[in-house]
Amino acid sequence: MSRDPPNPSSPPRGGSPARQPLGPLDTLRCPSCLLLLWEPVTVSCGHSFCKPCLGGAVPSRCPLCQERLKLLGVEAARCNVVLCGLLEKCVERESRLAWLVTRVRDRLGRGDAREALRMAQKGVELAPDSSSLRLCRAEAFAALGQHPQALEDLDAVCRAEPGQHEGFFRKGKVLLEMGQRAEALLAWEHCLTLSPHFHPARREMEKILMQKDAPQPRTAAARQGDAHRGSTGPQADGGSPALPSSSAQAQDQEGEPVDGRGDAGSEHGQGTATLSEPGRRQEPETSAERQDQWLVDNEEETAAAKCTQLCLGELLSISDLECSLCIRMFFEPVTTPCGHTFCKECLERCLDHRPNCPLCKQSLREYLKAGSYSPTVLLQDIMLATFPAQLAERRELHRAEMAELSNLTKNIPIFVCTMSFPGIACPLHVFEPRYRLMIRRCQETGTRRFGMCIYENGKSFADYGCMLEIRQIELLPDGRSLVDTIGRRRFRVLSRGHRDGYNTADIEYLEDKKVAGEELQELQCLHESTYRLAQRFCEHGDLASRHIFMQHGPLPEKEEDIQASADGPTWCWWLISILPLDPSYQLNLFSTTSLRARLTQLQRILAALLQQPPARHPLPERSPRGRV
Ligand SMILES: [Zn+2]
Ligand SMILES: [Zn+2]
Ligand SMILES: [Zn+2]
Ligand SMILES: [Zn+2]
The missing domain is CATH 3.30.40.10 (Zinc/RING finger domain, C3HC4 (zinc finger))
Incomplete structure (x- = not known):
């Protein structure tokens, strides 16, 4: 939104170096x-x-x-x-309303009666009992020439506050606008009865009474002999009504803003200094119109000013x-x-x-x-x-927490669930609160990694595990999620810990021992023959196992450099993950850092399985893991 509200009290925008604290x-x-x-x-x-x-x-x-x-x-x-x-x-209700009143008056002062009416309208909706807002709305109505509506509001104000002259004064002005001079005089007369020193009403009355065809207020006769009669007020031609008198003190205030309610005068300057338009205070206040402006502004502006002078930091x-x-x-x-x-x-x-x-x-x-x-x-x-x-400080704390959570060897989060292997997909169904938190943290830190270990009696989880990397998360409407992960590096657990309900561990990554020369040649031969055996095994499988191959994809390709990865060729892990092996045996294959040992074991298993009829080695079903 590009509209910048005209608010004299707000600090200058646009990066001024000496910014005031925000109110x-x-x-x-x-x-x-x-x-x-x-x-x-x-x-x-x-x-x-x-x-x-x-x-x-x-x-x-x-x-x-x-x-x-x-x-x-x-x-x-x-x-x-x-x-x-x-x-x-920060802002008391009264101040909030007062602030609204100030804004409406500001708009009226700028000649934007429509916006003033909209705001006043809203104000009255919010606080139907606020006479100030109703007066504002009446003013806006009057400015737009909607006199009957203005009159309605003013009548309501006069009824609600029969002892306050303000409503009567404004009512007189609206009536005058409507050409009802006699009624206007009546309203002002009432206004002066309530507040005899109220000059604007007196002046308005004088203006009308000075006119040749001045009407005779209906109550004028009844006021004959009134104590106030004709003492200082100017007399029109014989028979015209008298004005209630004003005191000498009020006369002294001529030209000064008149405080209609007389209880906020001392804070006058405070109110104007912060909220009025620059220079407004310096202008000579001569016209009655100017004084009208000041009638209710004072105490409300003062209240609004009070809350702008304090910055939020002092209030909260x-x-x-x-x-x-x-x-x-x-x-x-x-x-x-x-x-x-x-x-x-x-x-x-x-x-x-x-x-x-x-x-x-x-x-x-x-x-x-x-x-x-x-x-x-x-x-x-x-x-x-x-x-x-x-x-x-709070951000720094969070940053430090995130840094700690991002460490991939110390206190890494451990998901205790299933065997997982390097390069092999591991779909998970996450629903336990502690694992939801863990997965969320992996996302937030950006590591997208956590350790996966199987449960081991007496230890809470096994000594070896595999780092899993989150590839995709499908968040279910109830907060559970389906997490697609892939195995990365194997690790050995050095020490165990806890964090917010889930297990953690300090770990070291496993790395296959590299060989060279003759040993490497032997290893390559072993690799070749084992791979051929694996191919035969895959072809040998029955329909059920074919189905599983379809689910898991085919046997991965051989790798050019069998020692390129710290975890050895991926196809070995693929095979280990689908073979019907006991988890402890899987773990045994998993933890060895000798590719030669792994291949030798695999060859033995494959040879044994190939000698059996196909139906004798049912392959494990693959579905999202995680405890349901
Ligand atoms: Zn938005
Ligand atoms: Zn709003
Ligand atoms: Zn909190
Ligand atoms: Zn709630």
């Missing part, structure tokens, strides 16, 4: 109406809007970034609890931006459709266990299914504006 009004703004947020709702892209600005329900696209939104409707439009709290803490404490799960400052805060906010990782870990909000227990099945945990942009902005040092 609530700069930060807690709705990108749609550009006003202070009201009942903020955070949608799935991470942007926050006033609930009324979204029309009460989440629309199909974000009004700001145009991203297609995932969770729609009224159900998803719950207010963001943390943002509501921040708003309440770290605990306002704390995740209820880890009790630390939010890191990548995400907001659920129920309006609760958590660190992305904290929430994901909760959802690994059950698809409900950790705070209010509302079902987050749909949220989980949508799978988009976009950070709540506004909260990130606020954290950056208020606690940059702590945020940097």
